[in-house]
Amino acid sequence: MSTTSKRVAFHGLLGLSLAFLALAIYGVWVEPFRLEIHHQWIEHEPLSRVLGNRTVVQLSDLHVLTVGKMEQQVLKALDDLKPDLIFLTGDYVRWKGEYEAPLEFLSRLQAGTGVFAVMGDYDYSNSRKSCLFCHEKDSGKPTRRHKVRFLRDSYVMLDLGEGPFWLAGWDEVRDHVFPVSPIHPDRFSELPSIILSHNPLNFDLLDRGTGATMLSGDTHGGQIWLPSLVWQAIGYEKNARYSQGLFRRGENTLFVSRGIGTSHIRLRIFRRPEIVVLHFVRPISSAQIHH
């Protein structure tokens, strides 16, 4: 190899190493704190009628360790947005982590009509402490720590003035010992419906004709970009199929949030943490017919 070639190779390698280092620094110290307000438009005639003029926010995968810089950013952004509804799609704690800071964060959430939530797999990583989301410590009494309403395989009918709709929460932990049927979609035929489900794979279990909109999280958008095939190969089916964004199947719609926190390692590259503002709008075709 000539001296010039060696020099080119050296500089190429050095450049690559520096680029990799810069990306790693960005991924660890910059992007995990670059909170994005993600406005997501969802074409859905029935939901546009009942929620079209409302501010609906989704937060997911907070993995709170302390109510620190990132959490303060989220709370400040929510103050500015003044949401009518906040939907939380699970994973408020670290794996077998402490529950005090996540509960403190939940206590600071406010929305005009209410804050509704489901739990994620991390939230159940300590089953005894997971009770604290709904109950006072070692008691069956409802918690007074926060005003978040947890939906555990249950429904609530909401009406913000423009007509009623169903809000359902699909619990993360399936009881394999005594399996029960998950959410029955039959009830959703009469009214518009939103389902909160931490795990996006539950979308596959919905009857295609339900017409429901499911909001999920769990994937973090992968935290870094990788092709679906790679996620599939390493056994992350959720990321392979529903990494982030909007999906449709039959008459159903799924939106998967990248979430806010991180798990395993604090790293995000081109997968910014996000607060999602959901805008339910009439489909273009139906809007044209009415005009």
Added chain:
Amino acid sequence: MHRPLLFSLLGLLLLLPGCSPQRATEQILSDFESDSELDQLQWKCHTLFSLSDTHTTHGGFCLKMDLYPSSYPGVAFKLRTRNWSSYGSLGFDLFNPQPTALPLTIRIDDRLDYPDYPDRYNASFSFTPGMNHFVLQLKDLVTAGSRKPLNLRQIHRFLIYMVDPAEGATFYLDYVRLSPTIGAPFASP
């Protein structure tokens, strides 16, 4: 005596206890003596666990279970001992403070894959008001459908629960154990 022969005999004597059939000693599955034992239980809605120093039969505390109306409120044990084949019976002490007898179901799985009702041990027993010393002979453990004996070498799950109770109930549970003896079977009224 010839020295090598003496050593051989001594060696044989030392080996003898190892050759005799191994007798299991009592194995306590749960005794509920510390708060950390509560962490080992699977907590779920409609069942509240706490330690109690009343109605104990072994040690200083027992498990107080407050069961609320729901499908299957109760307790699932985390099993450290999966091989039950060297034991004769499963026992526990249960105090029923209600004025009437109440049924509790015992489920034991010898498969990891959550067997359906016919393929697991599933039996209901009535527990009278007051203290009940429950003993279940392990030779009687058969699946609910095909009456096939359970594989005692691989027990994966053991639960005690109510089925769809209309009203809440409280029980005090203590001294959950595997015993080498068969013991007198529990007389369910």
